[in-house]
Amino acid sequence: MTKTRRSAAWYGKLDRDGFIHRSWMKNQGFPDHAFDGRPVIGICNTWSELTPCNSGLRDLAEGVKRGVWEAGGFPVEFPVMSLGETQMKPTAMLFRNLLAMDVEESIRAYGLDAVVLLGGCDKTTPGQLMGAASVDLPAIVVSSGPMLNGKWKGEDIGSGTDVWKFSEAVRAGDMSLQDFMAAESGMSRSKGVCMTMGTASTMASLVEAMGMSLPTNAALPAVDSRRMALAHLTGNRIVEMVDEDLKPSDVMSRAAFENAILANAAVGGSTNAVVHLLAIAGRVGVDLTLKDFELGGEIPLLVNCMPSGSYLMEDFCYAGGMPVVLNELGDHLRPAKTVLGGDIRAYAEGAECHNRDVIRPFDDPLKPAAGLRVLRGNLAPDGAIIKPSAASDALLDHEGTAYVFENIEDMKANIDRDDLPVTPDTILVLKGCGPKGYPGMPEVGNMPIPKKLVQQGVRDMVRVSDARMSGTAYGTVVLHVSPEAQAGGALALVKTGDRIRLSAVEGRLDLLIPEAELATRRAAWAPDPPRYDRGYARMYVDHVLQADKGADLDFLTGKDTRPVTRESH
Known part of the structure; x- marks a missing residue:
């Protein structure tokens, strides 16, 4: 017997409330059979022209929709706050928790059975996961993907890492301002997140290591056609997850967080992963502490990507990406369920490395004991x-x-x-x-x-x-x-x-x-004295937890899966 879907409370009623919910949606051209009880899949999109990292997500949303329709679902795209790491003042991190609130309340308020999270830029991925975890409907991630390698004077250059180096070279008098400005134009050559192993690519890698995305999600370049295919397959899979009732709390177990910590060491990931994983764990209800990050202390550095190495994410992709890293971690990985329903080790099955200078073997690493x-x-x-x-x-x-x-x-x-x-x-x-x-x-x-x-x-x-x-x-x-x-x-x-x-x-x-x-x-x-005395910033200062607790707001930890029972009309 088919379980009554959550969306039926919005679109399944044969009364005035059901009439209103269906009728207003039909002004977009949806036919009657879109409301026949099939799962309603929300596509939570952080696309924005003010968030260059996420500027390709509008196209990826169409790929997800194709997959959802094909699998018998009803896709509906909705926007949430977009956090442009390179553009926002005083810092995008101030607004991560606000995005999480936006995501949580949007998912809860609308008639959705599951959600696909489209993000990428540093704070969008953790913010979306925090919000989705708090509602605990089936969820899966599709990341923006990294930019193509930067190019200048015939050499590869990496966002952030080479910016710091070039800036210091100008201050030292070793690089001309003219060259500095010329390098700027070759740094960001396509849509996507930083092509170094910065926070955005780190979080995408850890999402894959936690089993919250399909395999290969972390490293496929934003403009690679295979990322659009991945979005399509994700649309297929999220419909299946509704019938399986496979939720974030089923996937993001303590074992999954430990795998993320191990993977962060192996890829030379961002220090920001600490504060984000702590915050996400707080939403799921996993008792993760700062001490747990010592688990990665003896894991060697396997991925030779900037800033800890020499290559860039495009090279990481062509070398085999996260499946190869997971394969190298082998027995160090904890058994943990993924959005595919099986164990995370299945993501590594058949993974073959195509460039051992980019992804090193576990017994011949770039650096030993590389964890934070x-x-x-x-x-x-x-x-x-x-x-x-x-x-x-x-x-x-x-x-x-x-x-x-x-x-x-x-x-x-x-x-x-x-x-x-x-x-x-x-x-x-x-x-x-x-x-x-x-x-x-x-x-x-x-x-x-x-x-x-x-x-x-x-x-x-x-x-x-x-x-x-x-x-x-x-x-x-x-x-x-x-x-x-x-x-x-x-x-x-x-x-x-x-x-x-x-x-x-x-x-x-x-x-x-x-x-x-x-x-x-x-x-x-x-x-x-407080710098702000009104608005969200005032609320943030009054309620934010310290970094060792994930810097979430104290009243947002944990989750609320209670059904919405009151009607708006």
Whole structure:
């Protein structure tokens, strides 16, 4: 016997309410049989011209629709807030939770039986997953896909990673402004997300490793016809998932999150994956903590992609993509269900690597033990993170004198001073850039190297902050220090001249001053006045959790699967 579909409460009634729901939809030309009880599939689209990464999603939506119609479903596309990482101020991260609210309430309010999530740019994928997980209807992801490789002077260049390098070269006098501007035009040659293993491609890779998309979703270029075919097949599959009642909570188990952590290490993924996976887990009800990310500590770096390596996502695709990585992880993977209904290991079956310089064997990696390191100590009692695969080995165990920037404006105003009292051994500290402090926790943790040192050839220093950094960035950068400065964490108490010790191997980050002095400073400390006093930003500051909890809003954790019973008319 066929189970009564959720959409029947909207389109199956033979009364005034059913008349209204069906009649208004028919003004778009849908025939009677579209309302015959077939599953209604929402296509949650973050397409926007202000989000260049997602500018191809309008076309992919048509591919999904073809697949849904073919499988006997009724596809309906709807928009949600789109977060353009490179375009939004003060930071797209401020609005990730707002997107999650938009997705959750849209899915709940409309007569949908399942949803296909079309996203890609850094915050859209986690925001959509958070929202969908909170409603827990069958859901599946189709990502934007990466841009084609950047090209300049006959060489491949990568978004973000080479931008940082070119920018530092201009500051050092090693690159002309004319060349810098010329490289700009060759960087982004097609629709799609960053072609480096930045946050967007990282999240797409982890979505595939968690089994929330079809195989090969992570790496197919945005403009590759195979991505349109993947969208079509996804439309087929989501209709089947309705009959199977296969929900996000069935797929995104604790084992799936552990697989994502392992995969993040193997691909050299973004540090931003930490805060996003923690937030998604909080919606599903999986008890994931910062400590769990130590699971990836001994996993080697297998994918030779910028910023941890040399190649780009297009090369990763042609080498075999995530199925090859999952195959290499082998027995390290936890058994976990996927949107195909089987185990994640099936995604690796028959995977063949076509370029071993791009995807290395597990026993001959690019770097050993490449997973993110979780740091704790009196400077980060609730934790901080560092990405060793993108850091300088010589700086991963380092003690130095702090030079403190009280906020981002202080840093920008003074970083290029010729008389800045810093040496290559100095540890740069940036405050006021956590979830509450900025607000929104921007990607500014990879502070520029002071100009006087850049001109001496210095390209890396230890940097410590409560901020995030772009997944395309590199350097010995300590991030997500919790509690943040604005919340009264020890970071707020650091002064220029203090000694700080970092040990990635020991997992330590310590401020080397007496506890009595810390207590005196704490007693004299007061938070900065709120930067916003109205609207969503005010609500965000009042309710955002710290980075070690995923920076979600405190009242949004968990899910609400109760049916909507009240009519609007």
